[in-house]
Structure formats: C-alpha cells, structure tokens
Amino acid sequence: MKILVAVKRVIDYNVQIRVKEDNSGIVTDNVKMSTNPPDDNAIEEAVRIKESGKAKEIVAITIGEDKAQETVRKALAVGADRGIHVKTEGIVEPLAVSKILKAIVEKEKPDLVFMGKQAIDDDCNQTGQMLAALLNWPQATFASKIEVKDKSLEVTREVDEGLETIEVKIPAIVTCDLRLNEPRYASLPNIMKAKKKPLDQMSATDLGVDTKPRIEQIKVEEPPKRKAGIKVANVAELVNKLKNEAKVI
Amino acid sequence: MTKEVMEYDVVIVGGGPSGLSSAIKLKQLNPEINVCVLEKASEIGAHILSGNVFETRALDELIPNWKELENPIKTKVTKEKFLFLGKNKSISWPTWLLPKVQQNHNNYIISLANLCRWLAEQAEKLGVEIFPGFPASEILYDNDGSVKGVATQDMGIDKDGNKKDSFESGIELHAKVTIFAEGCRGHLGKQLINKFELDKGKNPQQYGIGLKEIWEIDEKHHEEGLVMHTAGWPLDNNTYGGSFMYHAENKQIFLGYVIGLDYKNPHLSPFDEFQRFKTHPSIKKYIKGGKRISYGARALIEGGIQSLPKMYMPGALLIGCDAGTLNMPKIKGSHTAMKSGMIAAETIVEHFRDNKSLSIYEEKFNKSWVHKELHQARNVKPSFNWGLILGIIFTGIDQILFRGKLPFTLKHKHADHEALMPAEKMPKIDYPKPDNIITFDKTSSVYLTGTNHTDNQPVHLHLKDPELPIKYNLEKYDEAAQRYCPAGVYEVQMENNINKFVINSQNCIHCKTCDIKEPSQNINWVTPEGGGGPKYGNM
Ligand SMILES: Cc1cc2nc3c(=O)[nH]c(=O)nc-3n(C[C@H](O)[C@H](O)[C@H](O)COP(=O)(O)OP(=O)(O)OC[C@H]3O[C@@H](n4cnc5c(N)ncnc54)[C@H](O)[C@@H]3O)c2cc1C
Numbered sequence: 186m187k188i189l190v191a192v193k194r195v196i197d198y199n200v201q202i203r204v205k206e207d208n209s210g211i212v213t214d215n216v217k218m219s220t221n222p223p224d225d226n227a228i229e230e231a232v233r234i235k236e237s238g239k240a241k242e243i244v245a246i247t248i249g250e251d252k253a254q255e256t257v258r259k260a261l262a263v264g265a266d267r268g269i270h271v272k273t274e275g276i277v278e279p280l281a282v283s284k285i286l287k288a289i290v291e292k293e294k295p296d297l298v299f300m301g302k303q304a305i306d307d308d309c310n311q312t313g314q315m316l317a318a319l320l321n322w323p324q325a326t327f328a329s330k331i332e333v334k335d336k337s338l339e340v341t342r343e344v345d346e347g348l349e350t351i352e353v354k355i356p357a358i359v360t361c362d363l364r365l366n367e368p369r370y371a372s373l374p375n376i377m378k379a380k381k382k383p384l385d386q387m388s389a390t391d392l393g394v395d396t397k398p399r400i401e402q403i404k405v406e407e408p409p410k411r412k413a414g415i416k417v418a419n420v421a422e423l424v425n426k427l428k429n430e431a432k433v434i
Numbered sequence: 435m436t437k438e439v440m441e442y443d444v445v446i447v448g449g450g451p452s453g454l455s456s457a458i459k460l461k462q463l464n465p466e467i468n469v470c471v472l473e474k475a476s477e478i479g480a481h482i483l484s485g486n487v488f489e490t491r492a493l494d495e496l497i498p499n500w501k502e503l504e505n506p507i508k509t510k511v512t513k514e515k516f517l518f519l520g521k522n523k524s525i526s527w528p529t530w531l532l533p534k535v536q537q538n539h540n541n542y543i544i545s546l547a548n549l550c551r552w553l554a555e556q557a558e559k560l561g562v563e564i565f566p567g568f569p570a571s572e573i574l575y576d577n578d579g580s581v582k583g584v585a586t587q588d589m590g591i592d593k594d595g596n597k598k599d600s601f602e603s604g605i606e607l608h609a610k611v612t613i614f615a616e617g618c619r620g621h622l623g624k625q626l627i628n629k630f631e632l633d634k635g636k637n638p639q640q641y642g643i644g645l646k647e648i649w650e651i652d653e654k655h656h657e658e659g660l661v662m663h664t665a666g667w668p669l670d671n672n673t674y675g676g677s678f679m680y681h682a683e684n685k686q687i688f689l690g691y692v693i694g695l696d697y698k699n700p701h702l703s704p705f706d707e708f709q710r711f712k713t714h715p716s717i718k719k720y721i722k723g724g725k726r727i728s729y730g731a732r733a734l735i736e737g738g739i740q741s742l743p744k745m746y747m748p749g750a751l752l753i754g755c756d757a758g759t760l761n762m763p764k765i766k767g768s769h770t771a772m773k774s775g776m777i778a779a780e781t782i783v784e785h786f787r788d789n790k791s792l793s794i795y796e797e798k799f800n801k802s803w804v805h806k807e808l809h810q811a812r813n814v815k816p817s818f819n820w821g822l823i824l825g826i827i828f829t830g831i832d833q834i835l836f837r838g839k840l841p842f843t844l845k846h847k848h849a850d851h852e853a854l855m856p857a858e859k860m861p862k863i864d865y866p867k868p869d870n871i872i873t874f875d876k877t878s879s880v881y882l883t884g885t886n887h888t889d890n891q892p893v894h895l896h897l898k899d900p901e902l903p904i905k906y907n908l909e910k911y912d913e914a915a916q917r918y919c920p921a922g923v924y925e926v927q928m929e930n931n932i933n934k935f936v937i938n939s940q941n942c943i944h945c946k947t948c949d950i951k952e953p954s955q956n957i958n959w960v961t962p963e964g965g966g967g968p969k970y971g972n973m
C-alpha cells in the first residue's frame with residue numbers, strides 16, 4: 186500500500202499573528218513557520234501504518250513557495266520515503282490545492298491520502314473534502330483513530346456529538362485530528378538521512394493546474410478586543426444588565 | 435542506554451553571531467573540515483535578542499563582499515541623540531562630547547536575529563550543517579579529561595522523568611574541537627569555567643539585563659537611522675543602566691532598557707523600570723499612537739577584559755558572550771563575538787594542520803583588535819560603581835582625554851548575586867499600573883514572545899535547595915525572583931495560609947537572569963526540550 190500525505194507550511198502556532206497595517210493580509214516576514222500541526226499527525230499515522238507492515242511507501246507532498254521544502258524535509262526526517270514539492274507563488278486556495286493533489290494522485294496512484302483536518306492559517310477545512318469530490322473517493326474526516334482492514338479502513342471521527350465510527354473503502358481520503366496520535370520527534374541522524382532522500386520538484390503549471398484565486402480577499406482585520414469583565418453584586422443586577430445593557434434577554 | 439554517536443571535526447554549540455562566524459570562517463579556510471552547529475531555538479534567530487546598532491568591522495573581514503549580496507543590513511545610522519532624563523525633564527547632551535566609542539555614524543541599525551538567519555544561509559552554502567531545535571545539554575569528556583564533544587537533550591521525557599511515547603534519545607556529537615558559543619551565561623560554558631578554572635585570577639563576571647520592545651510608530655515621529663540613548667530617570671544615581679531607541683526600517687523602533695545586575699534594591703523590577711521609563715514625556719512622544727509588536731529580554735555580559743576567562747581548554751574553545759567579549763561602553767558585542775569566533779576558526783585550522791596547541795587562541799586574541807577595544811573600554815563599567823555622575827565624569831576623562839589609556843585598571847569587586855541588600859533596608863518601589871497602551875504587564879508581554887515549552891516535561895529551572903525561596907529569600911529579599919524575572923516565571927502564592935514558590939517554567943524566555951542574580955546561586959538554568967522558548971522574529 187502506498188500513502189500520500191499532504192503537509193502544509195504555516196505560521197507556527199505559538200506565534201502571535203499580526204495583521205498588516207494596510208489590512209491587506211497578515212505579516213509573514215521574519216515569522217517562524219512550521220508544519221500545520223494536524224499534518225504532523227497525518228505523517229505520524231502513515232509512518233505507524235508502514236511500521237506495522239501494512240504500507241510500503243509514504244510520499245509527502247507540499248504545495249507552496251521554495252521554503253515549503255523544509256516541511257517536506259521534516260516529513261522525510263520522521264519517516265516519509267520520498268517528497269514532492271509543487272511550487273506555487275502567493276495564495277493557493279483549497280480548490281487549487283485539491284486540483285494539484287488530484288493531479289499528483291493520478292500520477293502516483295496512492296491507495297490512501299492522509300491530510301490534516303484543517304490548516305491553522307486559513308481554517309478553511311475544505312481541501313480534503315474537495316479532493317474526495319474531485320477524485321470521487323470516499324472520505325473520512327476528523328479521524329482520531331484509524332484501523333487498517335483488508336480493503337477498507339475503520340475510522341473513528343471526532344464529531345460534535347461525540348465519536349462516530351465509519352468504514353470507508355480503499356482508496357480513500359482521511360483528514361486527521363490532533364487526537365489521532367502523538368507525533369514523534371525528528372532525531373538528528375534521521376534529519377541527516379532525510380537530506381539524502383529524493384525530493385521531486387515541479388510547478389503547478391507543469392501539472393496543468395491554474396492556481397489563480399477565485400476569491401478576492403478584501404480586508405483582513407484583527408478580531409475586536411474583548412472588554413474586561415465586571416463583577417455584579419447580585420442576580421438582580423445581572424438580569425438587569427443582560428436585559429438593558431447587553432440586550433440579550 | 436548508550437546513545438548514538440555522530441563524529442565531526444568541529445561541533446559548535448550555539449547559532450548566534452559568534453558560532454556562525456566561526457563556522458563560516460572554518461569552511462572558508464578549509465572546506466574539508468566538517469562542521470555542525472547546534473541551536474536550541476526552533477530556528478536560527480528565534481532566541482537572539484539584541485539592540486542592535488551594528489559595527490561591520492568583523493563582517494567586513496568575514497564576508498568582504500557582503501554589500502553586494504542580498505543582506506539584512508539596511509539602515510545606516512544618520513543621527514544621534516543622548517539624553518539625561520530627570521523625572522519630567524530631559525537634557526540633551528551634545529554628541530560631539532560623547533566618547534568616540536559611543537559614536538555610531540558608520541554603523542547600521544539591524545535586527546541581529548535576521549543577521550544570524552542570513553549568516554546561517556551563508557554557512558549552509560559552504561556546507562556547514564545546522565541543527566536548530568537541538569540544545570547541547572551535556573559536555574562529554576575523554577578519559578584524559580579533555581572535552582570530547584556534547585550530547586543533545588533527550589526529547590519526550592515527562593515531568594517525572596519517565597519516557598513518553600514520543601521519546602527520542604539524544605545523541606552524542608564527538609568532535610576534535612568543540613566550540614562553545616552559547617552567548618551570555620551559557621549553561622555549559624558555566625560548567626567549563628568551573629571545571630577548568632578558566633576564571634582563575636580574573637575579576638568576578640558582571641552582567642546586565644536588557645529588555646526590548648519593537649514598536650511600529652506614527653510616520654510623523656519616525657526618523658529612520660536615528661539612534662538615541664538615555665541615562666538617568668527612572669533609575670537612581672546608584673543603579674547602572676540606560677535606554678536605547680533605534681529607528682529601524684518599516685516605521686519600527688527598537689526600544690530597550692539595560693540595567694546592571696549589580697543593583698542593590700530587591701524591590702527593583704527591571705521590567706517595571708522599563709515600563710515606567712516609557713511614560714517619560716521625551717519617550718512617550720515617539721510611541722504615542724504606535725503599536726507594540728514584540729517584547730523580549732536577555733542578559734548581557736559586561737565584565738570586559740578584567741573578567742574575561744581563559745578561552746581555551748583541552749579539546750574546546752569558549753567564544754563570544756559565552757566567554758564575555760562584549761564592549762560595555764559601546765554596548766556592542768556582536769562584532770567582537772563574531773571576531774572571537776573567526777579567531778577560533780583560525781586557531782583550529784592551525785591546530786589541525788600544524789598540530790599547534792589550542793592555547794595559540796590566546797596569543798591571536800591578544801593581538802587582535804577585539805583585545806585592543808576591550809582594553810580601552812575596561813575602566814568604564816567599574817567607574818559607575820561610584821554612581822552615575824562620577825561615572826560619567828570619569829568616563830569623559832578616561833575615554834575622551836585619554837582614549838582608554840590611563841595607566842591603571844579598575845576592578846570589579848563583587849559578583850552580581852552578592853549585591854542585593856535585605857528588603858527591609860531598601861525603599862519599596864511603587865510601580866504604576868500598566869495602561870495597556872504605553873505600559874503593559876508581564877503576561878501580555880510574554881504572550882508576544884511566542885514562548886512555549888511542550889507541557890509535561892521536566893522543569894528546566896533547577897533549585898539546588900527547593901526550600902530556600904520561601905525559607906530564606908522571601909523573608910530576606912521579599913523573594914526578588916518575582917521581580918527580576920522579566921517573564922513572571924517565579925511567583926510566591928499563598929495556599930491554605932502557606933506560602934508556596936511556583937515556577938511557571940513554560941513562560942521562560944531564556945534570558946538567564948535568574949541563574950545570575952539569585953543571591954545564593956540557588957537557581958540553575960538547564961536546557962529544556964529543543965525548540966522551546968521564545969520565537970523571536972526580528973529581535
Ligand atoms: C470559530 C471556529 C471554531 C471552530 N471549532 C472547531 C472545532 O471545534 N473542531 C474542529 O474540528 N474544527 C473547528 N474549527 C475549524 C473549522 O472546521 C475549519 O474551518 C477547518 O477545519 C479548516 O481547515 P482548512 O480547510 O483550512 O484546511 P485546509 O486548508 O482545507 O487544509 C486541510 C489539509 O489540506 C492539506 N493542505 C492544505 N493546503 C496545502 C498545501 N499548500 N500543501 C500541502 N497540503 C495542503 C493539509 O494536509 C491540511 O492539513 C473551527 C473554526 C472556527 C473558525
């Protein structure tokens with residue numbers, strides 16, 4: 186079995202996001218970037234499946250500017266066998282990403298595509314679903330447990346009501362939740378070895394995908410600051426404030 | 435369990451200006467030498483905090499064509515100001531009356547973190563292997579007692595010391611020569627200085643704490659290239675310190691405050707002094723209407739030549755601020771750190787090629803311009819022991835009239851941790867509450883540093899005696915750690931009528947102040963799991 190894992194380079198989750206002064210976007214210069222956290226879970230799961238003998242090859246793919254290669258290198262350091270970097274410039278919307286992934290799937294013919302449930306930069310939660318639609322493959326989103334059966338997967342999903350367990354036929358798309366596993370660290374010797382693993386590069390044009398945004402971003406703003414809370418003396422005051430000031434009851 | 439071993443010719447601990455310059459110089463002199471750099475931050479630059487007004491002398495020597503390359507050194511210093519602050523007033527000091535060392539017209543305003551990122555790229559192009567996220571946590575010794583290399587930190591240990599699922603053993607890096615370039619108060623450097631008695635016959639080392647914020651300010655008040663320093667308010671005459679304000683590119687200013695860690699009053703809070711300083715009318719006018727975008731703090735090493743330890747030992751060299759090559763009157767240490775690293779590289783190349791002893795490092799260093807600079811600067815910092823006014827008068831005579839050539843050397847008498855006076859004997863300081871516009875609290879400040887340490891890992895701030903903070907420090911010094919830590923890591927909390935000492939180690943921004951200032955040297959800072967700590971951008 187072959188698993189394709191999509192990994193995205195995003196602003197590190199510890200970094201305080203700052204909106205550009207002209208509201209045209211967010212500041213990304215001199216900002217620490219890392220792998221989208223659930224993508225680390227996706228890679229980890231693929232590696233565990235390979236370690237259990239149920240998969241033969243893991244291919245990690247990233248779509249983005251040159252520096253996105255670091256993200257693939259990291260995936261290679263924790264166990265992916267091969268990397269692909271599809272070079273793009275500027276914003277690439279989930280639809281374009283899905284189209285690129287589709288083209289890669291057609292070339293690579295993986296049995297499974299693992300990805301993160303969402304990317305923490307845009308929070309679109311769309312790419313996996315769109316890819317499933319484009320390929321007409323079954324999808325299992327928000328996976329917190331994956332069991333590989335003979336020709337199917339049993340996937341436990343994190344849903345609003347609790348946990349849902351579904352079975353999907355292979356080939357399938359799985360989008361991974363943070364609860365799926367605890368990703369391993371890349372060891373120094375493995376980082377060294379990863380530098381020697383193959384990494385193919387191509388551009389979106391090579392794949393015949395037009396990545397021009399379909400959505401026009403008008404303005405980016407910081408969420409309004411929360412005002413400090415106040416202490417109320419008693420229930421009557423609370424009710425009064427809710428009614429007359431907050432006007433919610 | 436035995437650890438995996440990787441062999442290198444040279445292992446460099448620390449990817450700051452000194453370590454990276456050393457790596458570059460080694461490769462330039464001999465591309466065959468294999469070199470790796472270990473860095474505890476998640477990426478190069480993420481733990482670098484500096485002013486920074488940059489003197490290019492060392493860089494001119496290291497990469498003579500740097501101006502032709504795409505580089506992050508953009509803003510030339512165009513104007514200088516020096517102010518003495520009174521509570522509400524300020525007196526401008528004519529810059530021609532400043533000692534030559536404090537004049538900056540050939541220098542640049544840069545982000546040292548960005549310079550390090552750039553140096554790392556240059557180093558990688560030459561074949562240096564750089565490993566961010568891998569702190570060196572232990573020094574390895576050969577049977578003959580010489581340094582054999584370092585071990586990296588184990589990853590995935592829980593707070594009780596058990597291995598987690600994600601456990602990944604650290605590895606041993608063996609080298610013919612190990613270079614320690616951890617910057618001010620390196621935690622391995624400290625061990626080496628003790629073990630090899632490198633500071634024998636030297637004055638006690640002196641430190642300062644530097645706090646810095648980056649502000650994006652109104653165009654009207656921004657003068658790209660302006661360098662401004664202040665002395666005086668809010669510090670009293672007996673506390674050594676002052677501020678810097680550097681107008682960088684993109685309407686940003688680098689605003690900072692440095693306080694000597696030999697301050698006496700345990701009630702003093704460097705963080706709050708800095709906050710209060712910003713309310714002075716001559717400072718506030720710049721930042722009013724602006725936005726604070728970054729915060730951080732880092733200790734500086736200020737002892738100069740009197741306190742500079744021996745920098746070589748069997749199998750290893752100690753360079754940059756890990757040793758203490760900063761020039762205090764200039765408040766500059768980047769160029770001297772870089773040069774000390776370059777000299778280390780030359781030493782090692784000769785050591786490999788001609789079998790020369792590493793002790794030639796000292797001869798080379800003593801002949802270099804770094805030594806000359808530090809020698810000229812040597813009397814400035816100790817003269818401020820007589821107070822700000824006498825210090826300034828003396829410095830004027832020493833630096834302007836005699837250019838540092840007075841025939842005597844003033845001594846540093848005490849280590850910084852010995853300086854604190856009992857709390858009851860010193861005045862309490864009433865710091866104003868933050869207004870969240872100009873002044874802020876520690877929590878919201880630390881938030882801007884992007885600091886994180888994976889939870890459920892051992893506390894990396896070791897107390898030799900866990901009882902000491904409450905039993906001794908609380909009564910005697912009102913536990914000054916609550917105030918000298920610029921990140922609010924240490925708290926005394928009352929629980930069921932019992933005082934408890936709390937260490938919020940996940941907030942630590944790796945400034946090393948506690949390791950320096952704790953009066954009984956009770957706190958030992960060790961490296962936490964790799965990649966933790968601040969994520970500074972263009973600090
Ligand atoms: C207020 C709020 C509350 C929310 N609460 C919850 C909640 O409780 N639970 C929850 O699960 N979600 C929650 N969400 C998330 C919401 O469902 C998101 O919109 C969503 O999950 C976003 O993911 P995404 O589409 O941006 O990811 P996508 O952009 O679609 O990316 C998904 C995956 O695609 C791959 N990918 C994308 N781009 C690339 C690329 N360039 N290269 C390689 N691979 C790539 C990666 O594997 C990535 O992880 C919340 C969101 C909001 C705003």
Ligand SMILES: Cc1cc2nc3c(=O)[nH]c(=O)nc-3n(C[C@H](O)[C@H](O)[C@H](O)COP(=O)(O)OP(=O)(O)OC[C@H]3O[C@@H](n4cnc5c(N)ncnc54)[C@H](O)[C@@H]3O)c2cc1C
Nearest residue numbers: 448450451452474484485486487570617644754755767768
């Ligand atoms: C507030 C302030 C203002 C300053 N202003 C100026 C100025 O205007 N001009 C100027 O020239 N200088 C200035 N300096 C001084 C200058 O920043 C230092 O002299 C310089 O950074 C020293 O370089 P270094 O390489 O020795 O150490 P550092 O820059 O401290 O670099 C050390 C590196 O080693 C890493 N490290 C430490 N321990 C380990 C370990 N065990 N394992 C792995 N990695 C480790 C650290 O994370 C860091 O990246 C200022 C300093 C401060 C604090």
Ligand code: SF4
Nearest residue numbers: 919942943945946948
């Ligand atoms: S705990 Fe120590 S090293 Fe960490 S931020 Fe506080 S004073 Fe600095």
